[in-house]
Amino acid sequence: MNKLPLLLVDDDPTFASILGDRLSNSYAVTLCHDFESARREVQSTRYPIILLDVKLGTQEKTGIDLLSLIKKSDPDSHVVMVSGLDDSQTMMQTMHLGASDFLSKSNDWQQIVERVDLIAEAIRYRNENRRLRCIIGEAQAGGE
Numbered sequence: 001m002n003k004l005p006l007l008l009v010d011d012d013p014t015f016a017s018i019l020g021d022r023l024s025n026s027y028a029v030t031l032c033h034d035f036e037s038a039r040r041e042v043q044s045t046r047y048p049i050i051l052l053d054v055k056l057g058t059q060e061k062t063g064i065d066l067l068s069l070i071k072k073s074d075p076d077s078h079v080v081m082v083s084g085l086d087d088s089q090t091m092m093q094t095m096h097l098g099a100s101d102f103l104s105k106s107n108d109w110q111q112i113v114e115r116v117d118l119i120a121e122a123i124r125y126r127n128e129n130r131r132l133r134c135i136i137g138e139a140q141a142g143g144e
Contacts, residue, residue: 003028004120007047009038009066010082011057015105022109023116035061042070047077048123049116054083054090064094071098078119
């Protein structure tokens with residue numbers, strides 16, 4: 001079975017490496033550590049799941065800016081924002097922009113992996129639903 005592509009964007013190489021390793025058993029993980037490389041990656045490849053750091057270091061462009069670009073180009077992608085800060089205003093802003101979830105980096109690793117697994121399961125159900133609707137539509141068109 002093919003692994004679902006997942007993009008992990010975080011300016012902290014240690015955090016990204018550890019989380020990427022934990023996710024790589026089930027997902028085809030691509031790592032990016034800055035806004036520009038992540039922007040290029042989402043323009044060239046469709047990722048159904050993206051884990052995105054809110055701050056991305058001290059750069060001018062943040063994860064919030066990238067979230068806006070992603071949701072404009074691929075509204076079906078599931079973007080999970082991650083942050084070392086517990087900021088309800090930022091959480092509300094990202095959810096308003098279309099983030100699927102907002103997780104604290106202080107969460108244990110397993111909780112983050114479990115949340116990603118739930119999103120992946122929802123994606124599989126959605127894809128199966130679309131496939132079955134297509135089959136039903138074809139069967140109905142053939143029977144007319």
